[in-house]
Amino acid sequence: MTVLLAAALTLVALAGTAVVATNLPERQAVSLSFLGLALTVLFVALQAPGVALSQLGVGTAIVPLMVMLAIRTINARHARQQAADQQDEQDGGPEDGQSGKSAGGAET
Amino acid sequence: MSRGVRLLVFLVGGGCVAAMFAVAFFRMPAFGGTAHLYRDLAVRATLAHKTANAVGSVNFDQRGIDTLGEETILLASVIGAAVLLRPSEEEAELRPRRPGRVMPSTKLLGYALLPVTLLVGLDVVLHGQVTPGGGFQGGVVIATGLHLLYVAGSYPALDRMRPLEAFDIGEVAGATAFGGVGLAGIVAAGSFLANVIGRGTFGQLVSAGTVPVLNGAVGLEVGCGMVVLLAHFLQQDIIIAAKTEAAASGGTAGERSGSDDEPAERDEES
Numbered sequence: 001m002t003v004l005l006a007a008a009l010t011l012v013a014l015a016g017t018a019v020v021a022t023n024l025p026e027r028q029a030v031s032l033s034f035l036g037l038a039l040t041v042l043f044v045a046l047q048a049p050g051v052a053l054s055q056l057g058v059g060t061a062i063v064p065l066m067v068m069l070a071i072r073t074i075n076a077r078h079a080r081q082q083a084a085d086q087q088d089e090q091d092g093g094p095e096d097g098q099s100g101k102s103a104g105g106a107e108t
Numbered sequence: 109m110s111r112g113v114r115l116l117v118f119l120v121g122g123g124c125v126a127a128m129f130a131v132a133f134f135r136m137p138a139f140g141g142t143a144h145l146y147r148d149l150a151v152r153a154t155l156a157h158k159t160a161n162a163v164g165s166v167n168f169d170q171r172g173i174d175t176l177g178e179e180t181i182l183l184a185s186v187i188g189a190a191v192l193l194r195p196s197e198e199e200a201e202l203r204p205r206r207p208g209r210v211m212p213s214t215k216l217l218g219y220a221l222l223p224v225t226l227l228v229g230l231d232v233v234l235h236g237q238v239t240p241g242g243g244f245q246g247g248v249v250i251a252t253g254l255h256l257l258y259v260a261g262s263y264p265a266l267d268r269m270r271p272l273e274a275f276d277i278g279e280v281a282g283a284t285a286f287g288g289v290g291l292a293g294i295v296a297a298g299s300f301l302a303n304v305i306g307r308g309t310f311g312q313l314v315s316a317g318t319v320p321v322l323n324g325a326v327g328l329e330v331g332c333g334m335v336v337l338l339a340h341f342l343q344q345d346i347i348i349a350a351k352t353e354a355a356a357s358g359g360t361a362g363e364r365s366g367s368d369d370e371p372a373e374r375d376e377e378s
Contacts, residue, residue, distance in 0.1 A: 049240035050163045053232065057248030062334060069341040076345075 001045075008042040015039075026075075029067040036060035158307040159316035160238045167242065168322040172301035175322070176286055179329055183283050186333045193340040210260060218260020225253030233327035237316035243326030250327070251334030263346050272339055275332040282329025289318055289325065 015031070015038040022028045036059030043052035109117075137143060150166050159165035167175050229249035236242030258266040293302030301318070308315035 050161075050242065050245065053241050053245035054248070057245060057252060061252045062248065062338070065338070066341055069345045073341075073344045 004045050005042075008038070008045040011038040012042050026068060026071050029064040029071070032067065033060050033064040036064070155310075157303055157316060157319075158310045159319055160311045161236065161240060161242070161316075163240065164236050164242050164319055164323070165316065168236075168319045168326075169301075169303050169316070172290070172318075172322065175326070176290065176301070179283060179286060179326055182330065182333055183279065186279065186337050189337055190340050193344050210262075215260045218256045222253060222256045222260070225256060226250055229253055229331070233323055234320070235313070236323035236327075237319040238311060238313065243323040243328075244330050246323075247327040247330030247332075248334055250331040251338065254335060255338060258342070263342070266342075270335060270339065272336060275335045275339075278332035279329050279336060282325045282327070282332065285325035286322060286329070289321055293318070 012035070015035040019028060019031045019035050022031045036055060039059060040052045040056045043049075043055055150170060151162055153170055154162040154165040157165055157169055159169065229246045231246070232241035232249055233243055233246030236246070254270065255266065257269055290301040293304055294300055296302065296304040303317040303319070305317040305321065307317045314320075
């Protein structure tokens with residue numbers, strides 16, 4: 001039992017370090033999912049199956065999925081913004097105040 | 109505040125926390141010890157209420173009001189996300205996108221596991237008073253399982269099988285039912301969330317009084333709430349785009365310039 005607990009705790013420590021060491025947020029969502037799985041194993045080893053089930057559902061599936069979707073939406077908006085800015089420059093650059101206003105509006 | 113002062117404030121605060129942690133940890137019972145006052149009291153009450161799952165008894169019977177608070181937090185966060193993620197004035201829904209390609213193995217596994225997952229989720233909700241799990245865990249399993257339709261099929265397939273209005277109502281109905289059981293406790297026994305229903309037989313499906321009822325209410329609320337939450341996130345990612353982009357959804361060359369990775373990204377989406 002002690003060996004199993006030590007192994008599960010080591011796995012959690014390694015997976016947690018991996019999340020911190022992952023530099024891109026969209027990849028971090030994947031390593032976060034692995035951390036969730038490692039925590040599930042730890043909770044089963046600690047004889048807490050109810051918590052393990054919650055951890056598996058929320059920590060391994062839903063939270064990484066929401067992080068991934070949020071990052072994708074932000075990236076898409078960012079790309080759109082950049083495209084719009086470039087368009088403005090190509091059109092010969094309208095007066096500064098107006099372009100700043102329209103860019104701010106698109107962000108909200 | 110300069111860097112030095114900030115560091116000083118951090119060191120004072122961090123030092124205090126570290127000292128208190130050290131004092132607390134040295135007086136803690138040893139890991140894996142057998143003496144546990146709260147457990148002894150909780151298990152005694154659990155057995156008296158004919159509940160086999162002690163954790164379920166603590167969550168839904170002995171400390172039911174804590175669970176009511178947690179469910180309300182979930183309800184509030186789903187409403188908050190729905191408000192924040194609604195399409196803004198500059199955005200429009202972008203409907204016709206060609207479905208992406210799904211690997212045959214993914215399709216097979218997804219469709220085969222879809223009914224299995226939903227059934228497991230339902231089982232976890234229904235047996236919350238007997239085995240580990242309960243409304244929260246089962247609801248999450250059902251909500252994630254439903255999204256296998258998106259993974260194996262397509263977003264329109266998921267959209268057809270998931271009338272959001274019904275799930276909105278389901279979420280609120282679950283939260284209301286929890287409060288209703290609590291009020292029934294006041295009427296019948298004089299205290300909120302009192303376990304007033306007949307207790308049944310220990311270890312059987314009909315046991316533990318109000319615990320299975322509350323599990324069902326929480327399962328309904330969490331399942332529907334998670335589906336609604338994920339739906340808003342998916343909508344943002346898949347079908348909502350800037351109005352200009354929606355107007356030119358056929359895709360003119362000028363619209364796409366400056367974002368080389370976007371066409372590739374669209375292929376993944378359905």
